[in-house]
Amino acid sequence: MNGWLAAACLLLVLGLGPALCGAVVGPVRSRLLAQNVATVLAALVLLLASPGYDRPAYLDTALVLAVLGPAGTLVYERLLAEDLPRGTPWPGLARGASWASVAVVPPVVVPVCFAVAPGRTTVKVLVIGALLVAGSAVCGRALAKAPRTAAGEGSGG
C-alpha cells in the first residue's frame, strides 16, 4: 500500500464514515447536506485511487461522479422542497462540514496533478477539481436558501 492509498483510506475513515452517519440521522436537510459531502469525498477517493493503483483510466470514474453528484443533489433539492424544513439542528456543524469537504479538494487535487502524466490527464484532474468546488458551492447555496413553499412560487423549470 502506497501513500496515495493510505490517504484514500484516511479520507474513507475520517470523511465518508461521518458523512454516512450524517446521512442516517437527523432531518432531511442535514441528510441531504451529508449526502452532498459524501459525494465530494467519494470523488476525491476515486481521484486518489488513480495514482494509487497507477491506472490513469480511474480518473473517468471521478469525472463522472463530479458531474453527477451536484446534479443529483440539485434534483433532490427540487423534489424535496416541501420536505426541507427551515433549518438544521446544528447549522454550524452542517456549514463546517460543507466547507471542510471543499477545503480538502485542493490538497488532494494538486498532488494528483503532479503525479499523473503531464498533458491531457493534468487538465482532466484540474477540471475534476474545479467541478467539485463549483458543484459544492452551488449545492451549498441552494440548500442554504430558504425553502420555497409548494404553492407560493411558480417553479420555472
Place this chain on the structure above:
Amino acid sequence: MAELPVLIGLLLATAAGTAAALSREPVHQALVLSVLGLALALLFTLLQAPDVALSQLAVGTVLTPLMVLLSVRKVRRRPREESPADGRGEEG
C-alpha cells in the same frame, strides 16, 4: 496491509446497506440508498473494477434514489388531487 482499502470499503458498504434496510421513511431511505450506491462504487474501484463502478455510479447514486423519490411524490400527491374532484380512483 494491501487489503486495507478494500476492507474499509466493505465496512462502509455494509454499514450503508444496514442503514438503508433499517430506515423506515422512504425519503430518508432514498438518501441513504444514494450513499450506499457511492460506497459500492468506491468498493468496486478499490477492487479494481472501474467499469462496474461507472455503471454503479450512474444507477445506484442517481437513478434508483430518483425513482424512489418520484414514486413517493406521486403517491403523496394523489389524495390531494382527488379530494375536490369526484374521486375517480385510478389504480397504479
